[in-house]
Amino acid sequence: MGRLRQKGKAGAAKAYVTRTAAIKKLQCSLADFRRLCILKVPGIFPREPRSRKRANKGSSAPTSFYYAKDIAYLAHEPVLKKLREHKAFAKKISRALGRGEWSDAKNLEENKPIYRLDHIIKERYPTFIDAVRDIDDALCMIFLFASLPSSARLPTSLTENCSRLVAEWQLYIMHSRSLRKVFLSIKGVYYQAEIMDQTVTWLVPYQFTQNVPVDVDVRVMLTFLELYQTLLSFVFFKLYTDLGLVYPPPLDAKKDESGAGVGAFSLQSSTKSAVDATTQPKTVEVDGRKISGKDVRQAIKSLAEAVSQTNGEAAPLEQNAMEVDEEFVTQPSTSDPQSTASLTTLQALQALPQSLTTSLFAPYTFFLSRETPRSIFEVIVRSFGGRIGWPASSGGGSPFDETDASITHVIVDRPVVSSENETAEERARRSRRKYVQPQWVVDCINAGKILLEDKYAQGQTLPPHLSPFGEHEGAYDPTSELAGDGVADSESEIEEIEGDEEEDEQDEQQTEEKSALRAAANATDDASRRAAELAAEVAGVDYGTFEKQVRKSHKKANAAATGTGDDAEHDMNKMMMSNKQKKLYEKIKHSQNKKSTERATLEAKRKQLQKEKRKAG
Numbered sequence: 001m002g003r004l005r006q007k008g009k010a011g012a013a014k015a016y017v018t019r020t021a022a023i024k025k026l027q028c029s030l031a032d033f034r035r036l037c038i039l040k041v042p043g044i045f046p047r048e049p050r051s052r053k054r055a056n057k058g059s060s061a062p063t064s065f066y067y068a069k070d071i072a073y074l075a076h077e078p079v080l081k082k083l084r085e086h087k088a089f090a091k092k093i094s095r096a097l098g099r100g101e102w103s104d105a106k107n108l109e110e111n112k113p114i115y116r117l118d119h120i121i122k123e124r125y126p127t128f129i130d131a132v133r134d135i136d137d138a139l140c141m142i143f144l145f146a147s148l149p150s151s152a153r154l155p156t157s158l159t160e161n162c163s164r165l166v167a168e169w170q171l172y173i174m175h176s177r178s179l180r181k182v183f184l185s186i187k188g189v190y191y192q193a194e195i196m197d198q199t200v201t202w203l204v205p206y207q208f209t210q211n212v213p214v215d216v217d218v219r220v221m222l223t224f225l226e227l228y229q230t231l232l233s234f235v236f237f238k239l240y241t242d243l244g245l246v247y248p249p250p251l252d253a254k255k256d257e258s259g260a261g262v263g264a265f266s267l268q269s270s271t272k273s274a275v276d277a278t279t280q281p282k283t284v285e286v287d288g289r290k291i292s293g294k295d296v297r298q299a300i301k302s303l304a305e306a307v308s309q310t311n312g313e314a315a316p317l318e319q320n321a322m323e324v325d326e327e328f329v330t331q332p333s334t335s336d337p338q339s340t341a342s343l344t345t346l347q348a349l350q351a352l353p354q355s356l357t358t359s360l361f362a363p364y365t366f367f368l369s370r371e372t373p374r375s376i377f378e379v380i381v382r383s384f385g386g387r388i389g390w391p392a393s394s395g396g397g398s399p400f401d402e403t404d405a406s407i408t409h410v411i412v413d414r415p416v417v418s419s420e421n422e423t424a425e426e427r428a429r430r431s432r433r434k435y436v437q438p439q440w441v442v443d444c445i446n447a448g449k450i451l452l453e454d455k456y457a458q459g460q461t462l463p464p465h466l467s468p469f470g471e472h473e474g475a476y477d478p479t480s481e482l483a484g485d486g487v488a489d490s491e492s493e494i495e496e497i498e499g500d501e502e503e504d505e506q507d508e509q510q511t512e513e514k515s516a517l518r519a520a521a522n523a524t525d526d527a528s529r530r531a532a533e534l535a536a537e538v539a540g541v542d543y544g545t546f547e548k549q550v551r552k553s554h555k556k557a558n559a560a561a562t563g564t565g566d567d568a569e570h571d572m573n574k575m576m577m578s579n580k581q582k583k584l585y586e587k588i589k590h591s592q593n594k595k596s597t598e599r600a601t602l603e604a605k606r607k608q609l610q611k612e613k614r615k616a617g
Contacts (some may be wrong), residue, residue: 007057016047016055016065026075031219032083036074038223041123044070082115086513089113117230124231131235132198138228139202142166145225148210153218161229164248167235167262170379171249175267176239177358179383181468189376192469195239201469207373246270258396259377360444361386367402369412370394372438377411380441409434409453416459438464476599487587 005011018027023033037044049055055065074080089112096105125131146162173179173193180199181192188205200605212218237543246268255264268589366554368374374394381388389400389407400406402413412435422430425475440456455463466477577585 012049012051012055013057016049017068017071018056019046019066022066022071022074025071026080028080028083028087032080034084034220035223036077036080038220039079039117039120039227040074040077041120044074064294078119079115079117082113085113086115097285117227118234120227121231121234128235129196129198131231132196132200135232136201137224138231139169139200141221141225141228142203142232143202147205147207148212151212153212158222158225162225165229165232165236165249167265168240168247168249169232170237170262171265171267172236172243174262174382175245176243177383177385179380179445182380182445183467183469184439184442184465185467190467190469204376207375236435241270244269254398259394260397261395262378263397270458274555303401357448358383359385360448360450361441364408365389365400366409366411366441367400367404367407368394369410369414371413377438380445384445400488403429407433409436411436411438412458413438414458437462449522475595476602587600 007013019033023030026033026036028036044066047067049065052065057061089108093105093108096102096108108546121131125134142162142165145159146166148159150156150159165337173191178193178195179191180194181190183190188203190201190203192199192201194200237247240249249265249267252260252264252266361381365387366377366381368387368390369376369387370391370393374390377386378390387399387406389398389404392398392400410433419426434453435458436453436456437458437460439462440451440453443463443465444451444455446466454460469572532585533546574582
């Protein structure tokens with residue numbers, strides 16, 4: 001006889017646990033339970049059982065269910081132990097304050113339990129590449145909170161720490177020149193960098209006055225932010241260390257107070273102390289005699305000279321041989337003598353053209369006008385080797401002022417205003433410089449080359465700013481016909497002139513031809529076909545076009561009668577699909593039709609605008 005299964009102790013009732021039971025088992029509050037579910041690897045989520053009534057032991061009350069294994073996994077979390085200690089600490093300090101025991105309360109505050117998330121970061125990301133691959137959301141979060149104002153829900157220390165992490169990331173991007181793409185959108189500025197052969201994309205909001213909505217649960221976002229701050233601290237330390245820089249970079253308080261921003265941080269090399277440590281002579285005591293590294297190197301050098309003298313010139317030093325780039329000689333294969341293997345050498349790799357130059361703006365010096373956002377273009381220009389300055393109203397720390405003679409481009413975002421009191425010196429200075437709109441800088445980066453400044457001059461209508469991150473296949477491209485606009489315009493004008501003269505004649509002729517072809521398509525017997533042929537001859541339709549229309553109509557009639565057309569085959573294939581596949585197929589077709597309709601609408605608008613422009617001109 002088998003074991004008897006008791007109700008509520010096997011099956012779904014044992015595999016699932018309600019949220020109330022999970023909180024009771026873990027002995028924590030609901031807020032702490034939510035925090036643990038977010039922090040714990042890979043995240044604890046509510047589950048939907050097949051039968052809610054069985055999982056809830058016969059009850060049909062609405063509730064959230066979790067896997068019992070996940071709750072048991074949470075019970076061994078070190079953060080949960082710290083949260084329990086903090087709960088006991090809160091009770092002790094409230095009792096001490098209520099009794100007026102100020103010394104005890106001070107001792108308790110100094111020994112306040114604090115939990116760390118270092119072990120969770122190590123569990124989530126076994127390797128450094130895994131961490132770099134997953135910092136997109138972390139960067140978006142810290143850039144968002146760095147732009148938010150301080151409030152009761154957002155303490156000042158939190159926004160300051162996010163601002164510090166933002167500055168450290170921007171410093172690394174500028175120093176390593178890892179930036180690859182930039183896109184100015186309505187939501188903000190999209191950046192894309194290449195870190196350790198991994199593509200990192202993040203969004204930076206514009207510097208407007210932000211207000212945190214009341215209906216947004218900031219506590220959940222703060223839990224994620226707490227995890228992301230720890231993750232980015234680990235990643236930044238590794239990135240700075242690999243470049244030989246000191247982390248965290250020192251902050252100049254005076255520059256920070258003057259609004260220098262990223263310029264308030266200074267990058268310092270950490271190799272100096274390492275070099276000093278290696279240059280100290282190391283001595284080892286052997287048989288009562290001290291031997292230094294210098295003695296060892298001299299002994300090795302004398303031994304190498306002795307070997308070279310005995311062997312003559314036939315045995316060169318290995319060090320000299322290593323410095324020469326070896327050219328490989330291709331040998332024919334024994335199995336296939338006709339094929340030859342091509343081996344790539346270091347010289348061949350260095351001769352390959354680079355896809356993107358990181359010193360695109362190196363020959364140029366930029367100056368920002370006061371209406372352009374400095375935080376955006378300082379990072380962009382310096383990431384590609386350019387020099388940039390700004391007026392004192394945008395903050396301190398500018399390397400030069402507006403009167404500097406080395407300025408080649410001025411980034412301005414306001415209409416052209418004629419100045420009557422302009423001096424001769426200012427007029428000469430203006431003639432030497434290029435005044436461009438901010439989009440020119442971004443388009444140059446995405447194009448990988450310096451574009452002509454005429455289309456982006458001050459007060460000009462800008463060309464379309466397209467996303468460099470790629471669109472779906474067949475999407476509308478406003479620049480597809482820009483190269484041949486002049487030819488297209490002239491041809492279209494000629495066609496319009498000729499079309500106006502022959503419009504009436506073509507309308508009458510097309511009406512007759514359409515009626516003749518329609519009669520040919522509806523011809524079912526020999527008599528109707530002969531009449532349609534005579535009508536087509538009168539209308540001027542050639543015999544080949546007439547026969548083609550007749551064959552096409554017969555083919556459609558046969559396909560409709562036998563059900564072997566494309567539509568019938570399409571319906572047969574659709575009948576073989578499951579319901580899930582049908583729904584997925586309908587979604588795909590709906591999105592394709594929507595994209596094609598959107599593209600056709602935009603193309604029609606563009607043609608209409610071009611037509612109105614030609615008429616106005």
